[in-house]
Structures are given as structure tokens and as C-alpha cells.
Amino acid sequence: xxxxxxxxxxxxxxxxxxxxxxxxxAIEPSYMDHIDAGTEDERKLxxxxxxxxxxxxxNRASDEGWSMKEADAAIVAIASRRVAxx
Numbered sequence: 297x298x299x300x301x302x303x304x305x306x307x308x309x310x311x312x313x314x315x316x317x318x319x320x321x322a323i324e325p326s327y328m329d330h331i332d333a334g335t336e337d338e339r340k341l342x343x344x345x346x347x348x349x350x351x352x353x354x355n356r357a358s359d360e361g362w363s364m365k366e367a368d369a370a371i372v373a374i375a376s377r378r379v380a381x382x
Contacts, residue, residue: 301326303353305361319362320370326353327374346371 304322306315330349346354350371357367 300356301329303357303360303362309361316366316370319357319366320373322360322362323353323357323367323370324374326356327371331378350375 303326306312306322307318308315327350330353346368350368353371354364354367357370358364362370
């Protein structure tokens with residue numbers, strides 16, 4: 297099994313202007329590792345749900361200091377951009 301890429305935590309405690317973008321940038325490499333391994337179910341996203349992989353990424357991000365809400369939003373943004381083809 298491939299070692300999971302570490303998800304970095306926020307640069308600062310509390311709110312700051314780039315926090316949402318930082319969260320997306322922190323999660324995206326791990327998300328893409330899962331995509332490249334063929335383990336993502338993006339059909340769930342179109343149904344408004346997070347797949348098991350997305351939930352696991354959200355939990356890992358939360359362990360590093362991101363809130364579940366911002367991690368989920370970042371994952372949805374990453375996956376939505378991928379589904380849209382951009």
C-alpha cells in the first residue's frame with residue numbers, strides 16, 4: 297500500500313484571508329493521489345455526497361488543524377473543479 301501524503305495544517309491559528317485557499321492547496325495533493333490510484337467515486341459528488349475517500353481526507357485534514365467544514369468545502373471545490381474539467 298502506498299504511504300499517505302501528509303496534509304499540512306494552516307499557516308496561522310484562527311481566521312485569515314487566504315485560509316480557504318490554503319486548505320484546498322493542502323488537501324489537493326492527497327486528493328489527486330487517490331484519483332491517480334483510481335479509488336475516487338466522484339459520482340457521489342454529483343449526488344451531493346462525499347465518498348468514503350473524501351470523508352477520510354476530511355478527517356485527516358481535521359487532524360492537522362483544519363475544521364471539518366472548511367476541509368469538506370475544500371474537497372468539494374477540488375472535486376467539482378475536476379468534474380468540470382478545469
